[in-house]
Amino acid sequence: MAEVPLRFRAPGSKSLTQRALILAALASGESELASALDSDDTLHLRTALRGLGVAIDDTLPDRWRVNGGALRPPAAPLWCGDGGTVVRFLAPFALLLDAELVLDGSSRLAERPLGALLDALRHLGVSSRPLAPPRGLPVALRRSDAARHEVQVDASVSSQFLSGLLMVAPCVPGGLSLGVGATVSRPYIDMTLEAMRERGACVVAQENRFLVEPGGYRAGPFEIEGDWSAAAFLLAGSFVAQRPVVVENIRAQSLQGDRAIAGFLEELERPRPHRFDLTSCPDLLPPLAAAAAFASHPSEISGVAHARVKESDRVSTLAQGFAVAGVQIEERTDGLLITPG
Numbered sequence: 475m476a477e478v479p480l481r482f483r484a485p486g487s488k489s490l491t492q493r494a495l496i497l498a499a500l501a502s503g504e505s506e507l508a509s510a511l512d513s514d515d516t517l518h519l520r521t522a523l524r525g526l527g528v529a530i531d532d533t534l535p536d537r538w539r540v541n542g543g544a545l546r547p548p549a550a551p552l553w554c555g556d557g558g559t560v561v562r563f564l565a566p567f568a569l570l571l572d573a574e575l576v577l578d579g580s581s582r583l584a585e586r587p588l589g590a591l592l593d594a595l596r597h598l599g600v601s602s603r604p605l606a607p608p609r610g611l612p613v614a615l616r617r618s619d620a621a622r623h624e625v626q627v628d629a630s631v632s633s634q635f636l637s638g639l640l641m642v643a644p645c646v647p648g649g650l651s652l653g654v655g656a657t658v659s660r661p662y663i664d665m666t667l668e669a670m671r672e673r674g675a676c677v678v679a680q681e682n683r684f685l686v687e688p689g690g691y692r693a694g695p696f697e698i699e700g701d702w703s704a705a706a707f708l709l710a711g712s713f714v715a716q717r718p719v720v721v722e723n724i725r726a727q728s729l730q731g732d733r734a735i736a737g738f739l740e741e742l743e744r745p746r747p748h749r750f751d752l753t754s755c756p757d758l759l760p761p762l763a764a765a766a767a768f769a770s771h772p773s774e775i776s777g778v779a780h781a782r783v784k785e786s787d788r789v790s791t792l793a794q795g796f797a798v799a800g801v802q803i804e805e806r807t808d809g810l811l812i813t814p815g
Contacts, residue, residue: 479718482708484700486511486536487730489559489662493669494696495519495540496563496641499528501673502543503693509723510538510698515557522552522564542693547573551612554579558586561611562634565591566642568600568615576605578612582786585610590628591635597625598650623648629657631780636684637666643686644675652684658780660754661731668729700724702732703757710761713739714768731755738762742769752809753777756788759810763792766812767801779808 486509495516498505510516512535520530520538527546531539545567554560554577561577565588568575588610592602599621603614623646629636636654640663643650657663667677667684673691677684700723712719726733731754738758741748742765752758756778766773781788793805796812804811 477718479720480712481720481722482705484702484705484708484721484723485509486698487701488513488515488703489665489701489730490669490698491516492519492559492563493637493641493666494698495523495530497669497673497691498540498693498696499523499526499542499545500642500645501691501693503541505540505542505693505696507538507540507696507698509536509700510696511701512536514555515560518553518555518557519560519563522548522554522560525550525552526567543690545570547571548575551576551578554583554611556580556583558583558632559634561588562591562632563638563641565595565613565615566638568595568617569598569621569642569646571617573616575615576612577615581609583611587631588613590631591638594625594627594635594639598622621646621648624651624653626653626655629654629663631658633657633659633662636663640666640677640684640686641670643677644670644688645690647688649686649688652686653682654684655682658753659731659756661729664729699728699730702728702730702735706732706735706758706761709735709739710765713742713765732758734758735761739765742766742773745770747771748773750775751777752781756781759788760792763796763810763812767796767803767814769814772811772813774809774811776806776809 488511491511494507524530525548527544529541552564561579564577599618601616605612605614627636639652670677676687702724705721705724708719708721734755735758738750759778759781778789793803793810796803802813
């Protein structure tokens with residue numbers, strides 16, 4: 475008799491919840507976010523947006539109402555917690571305010587990369603001033619009268635620098651022209667562009683540049699799809715336990731880069747050495763590494779050097795933890811080599 479699969483429902487995507495909150499805050503009128511994810515990062519983002527004058531009713535656990543389009547200067551620094559996404563999505567709001575915007579966060583967040591985004595904002599006419607040097611946060615941002623509309627964005631460390639600028643661009647008088655070179659986590663940029671266009675933004679994507687026309691966003695409903703990042707752990711657990719699992723509320727054709735986990739796990743079933751490049755989906759490092767430890771052949775995981783500058787150094791932390799558990803593992807600059815026992 476076939477084994478009955480375990481069934482799980484994936485929570486709403488954190489990445490899409492954060493993008494929906496930003497776009498709803500910028501749109502004039504009421505937007506409803508269905509299947510939104512309640513997490514530390516989305517809590518900090520909601521609190522910060524309220525500080526910018528956005529009305530958010532989140533009394534229902536996964537269905538929030540956001541009334542946006544009327545930003546006001548915050549009366550106090552906006553706290554971003556540990557959230558790299560939060561600070562990187564909020565910093566470009568300085569382009570829309572006639573007053574100083576101060577962003578603050580945890581000691582770990584203060585260590586995480588922000589310089590490339592501040593450089594891009596500086597080229598667009600926003601000055602930045604650290605308030606507790608050499609600590610990176612809090613930082614004060616203020617727009618000058620000499621606004622510019624074209625900039626080259628370095629997204630080689632984080633795609634969030636580009637996503638943050640893209641999302642505010644339709645609300646900047648005259649729009650923005652954003653040049654970009656090599657990027658990590660490209661699927662997250664595609665998710666940003668899709669969400670913007672669904673809200674009425676006009677974005678022309680050229681080979682190395684995004685042209686965003688002014689015009690703002692339409693308010694309206696957001697249906698947030700399930701989170702492939704969360705589903706990846708369930709699917710990896712299925713591989714490890716050799717127990718069938720069904721994960722509901724995820725789309726096979728999703729733009730989320732972490733849907734690659736399905737193909738990666740199929741590869742681990744094959745009797746040969748494996749190579750995985752996670753440049754576009756670095757959040758898969760923990761679940762994929764766990765599954766690789768139970769495969770029949772070694773796995774080389776690369777393309778995750780930028781995972782060292784997330785909430786923790788994920789590469790080193792995983793290597794140390796797996797070594798303690800007795801897994802043969804080699805830590806590399808941009809990844810891991812895992813040899814099953």
